[in-house]
Amino acid sequence: MPRYRLDVAYDGSEFHGFARQPTVRTVQGEVEAALETILRVPVVTVGAGRTDAGVHARGQVMSFGVDHVLDPDRLRRSLNRMLRPEIAVTAVREVPDDFDARFSARSRRYRYQVLAAPIHDPLLRHTSWHVPEPLDPEAMEQAAIGFLGEHDFASFCRAAAGRSTVRTVLESRWETDGRLLVYWIEAHAFCHQMVRSIVGFCVDAGRGRVEPGSVAEVLARRDRAAARPIAPPQGLILWEVRYG
Numbered sequence: 001m002p003r004y005r006l007d008v009a010y011d012g013s014e015f016h017g018f019a020r021q022p023t024v025r026t027v028q029g030e031v032e033a034a035l036e037t038i039l040r041v042p043v044v045t046v047g048a049g050r051t052d053a054g055v056h057a058r059g060q061v062m063s064f065g066v067d068h069v070l071d072p073d074r075l076r077r078s079l080n081r082m083l084r085p086e087i088a089v090t091a092v093r094e095v096p097d098d099f100d101a102r103f104s105a106r107s108r109r110y111r112y113q114v115l116a117a118p119i120h121d122p123l124l125r126h127t128s129w130h131v132p133e134p135l136d137p138e139a140m141e142q143a144a145i146g147f148l149g150e151h152d153f154a155s156f157c158r159a160a161a162g163r164s165t166v167r168t169v170l171e172s173r174w175e176t177d178g179r180l181l182v183y184w185i186e187a188h189a190f191c192h193q194m195v196r197s198i199v200g201f202c203v204d205a206g207r208g209r210v211e212p213g214s215v216a217e218v219l220a221r222r223d224r225a226a227a228r229p230i231a232p233p234q235g236l237i238l239w240e241v242r243y244g
Contacts, residue, residue, distance in 0.1 A: 001065045001066065001067055001097070002065065002066060002067075002068070002069050002070065003063060003064070003065045003094065003095050003096070003099055004064060004065075004066070004070060004072065004093065005061060005062070005063050005091075005092070005094075005095045006031070006045075006061070006062040006063070006064075006079075006089050006091070006092055007059065007061055007089070007091040007092075008027070008031065008057065008089055008090070009057055009058050009087070009088045009090055010027050010056060010057050010060065010086055010087045010088070011056055011086050011087075012027065012051060012053070012055045012056045013054060013056075013086075013234065014086065015027050015030075015053065015054075017050065017052050017053045017055070018049075018050050018051040018055075018057070018060065019047065019050045020032065027051075027057075027060075028045060028047055028062070030083060031045060031062060031079070031083065031089075032044070032045055034082040035064070035079070037082065038075065038082070039070075041066070041067075043064050044064065045062045045063065045064040045101075046063050046064070046101045046102050047060060047062050047101055047102065048060060048061040048062070048101045048102055048105050048108065048238075048241040049102070049108050049190070049238055049241065052193070052233050052236075054233035054234050055234075055236045055237070055238070056127065056236065057238040057239075058111075058239050058240070059109075059238060059240040059241055060238055060241070061105070061241045062101050063095065063099055063100060070094075072092035072093055072094065073092070075092050076089050076091065076092040079092075101241075104243055104244070105241050105242065105243060106188070106243055107188050107242045108186065108187065108188075108189065108238065108240075108242075109185070109186040109238075109239045109241075109242065110184075110185050110186075110190075110195050110237065110239055111182060111183070111236075111239045112129075112182070112183040112185075112195060112196075112199045112231065112235045112236050112237070113127060113128040113129070113177075113182055113183075113237070114128060114129050114199075114231075114235060115129065115131065115179060115180055115181075116131050116133075116134070116135045116181055116206075117130070117132070117179065119132075120132075121179075124180075126234055127234060127235065127237075128180060128234065128235045129199075129203075129231055129232050129234065129235040131203060131207075133207055135181065135206035135207060136205075136206045136207075136208065137174060137176070137181060137206065139205045139208070140174050140181070140183075140202045140203065140205055140206040140212070142212035142213065143201060143202045143205040143210075143212040143213075143215055144172045144173055144183065144198075145172065145173075146212075146213070146215025146219075147169050147172040147185070147198055147215060148172050149168065149169060150166065150168040151166070151169070151219050152165055152166050152219065153166070153167050153191060153219065154222040154223070155218050155222055155223055155226045155227045156191075156194050156198055156201070156218075156219075156224075156227050157191035157192055157193060157194050157197065157224070158191070158192040158193045158224070159224065160191065160192060163191070165191050165222075167187050167188065167189060167190060167191060167194065168187060168188050169187045170186045170187055170188070171184055171185060172184070172185050172198075174202070183198075183199055183202065184239075186242075193230050196230040196231040196233065196236060197228075197230045197231075199230075199231040199235070199236075200227070200228045200230045201215070201218070201227055201228050203231065
C-alpha cells in the first residue's frame with residue numbers, strides 16, 4: 001500500500017483545532033474530506049501534532065496510505081484548489097511504508113509571537129499576543145533557559161490521566177523579530193498546553209510578576225496551579241517537524 005506525506009500550513013483562527021471531531025470544523029477533518037472527494041475513497045490521516053483551536057501551523061505533517069499509486073503534484077494542486085485560502089498543502093511526496101507522521105517524528109518546533117506595544121495592531125491580531133505593558137527581554141530569556149533539558153512538566157501541562165508529563169526540551173529562547181518578541185521551543189514531544197503555559201510564565205517574568213530564576217522551583221512542585229495562566233492560542237505556530 002503506497003504511503004504519502006503532506007506538508008501543511010494553515011491559519012487556525014476559524015478551526016476547532018487540528019484533530020478531527022465529528023460535529024465541528026477542524027483542519028484534519030477538512031483535509032480528509034478533500035482527499036475523499038479527490039480519491040473517491042475514505043482516507044484516514046495521521047498528524048505529527050495536535051494544535052488547539054486558534055493555533056496555526058507553517059510545517060504540520062500528515063501521512064496516509066491508499067491502495068494505488070498517486071501523482072503527488074496533481075494531488076497537491078487538487079487539494080489546494082479545495083482547501084484555500086485557510087489551508088495550504090506545500091508538498092506531497094511518497095514515503096516508505098513505515099513512515100508515520102506522528103511516530104516517525106524526531107522533534108517538533110514551535111514559534112510564539114508577542115507584540116509588546118502600548119497600542120495593538122489589528123493586522124497582527126490573529127498571529128500574536130498583544131501585551132501593552134513594557135517587558136524585560138533579559139528576564140524572559142533567563143526564564144526560558146530554565147526549561148532546557150529533561151523535566152517533569154506537570155506544572156505546565158493540562159493533566160491527562162495515565163500519561164507521563166516528562167519531556168526533553170532541546171531549544172528554549174527568545175529573540176526580537178521586528179516589532180515582535182518571538183519565543184522558539186523545540187522538544188521531542190509536548191504535553192497539552194505546555195508551550196502556551198511556558199510562554200505565559202516567561203511573559204510574567206518579563207512583567208516582573210514572577211522571578212525568572214524560579215523555574216526549577218515551579219517545575220519541582222508538579223502542580224498545575226503553580227504556573228501562571230496560559231498564553232492565548234493565536235500567537236502560537238507549529239513551525240517545523242523534524243525527522244531522522
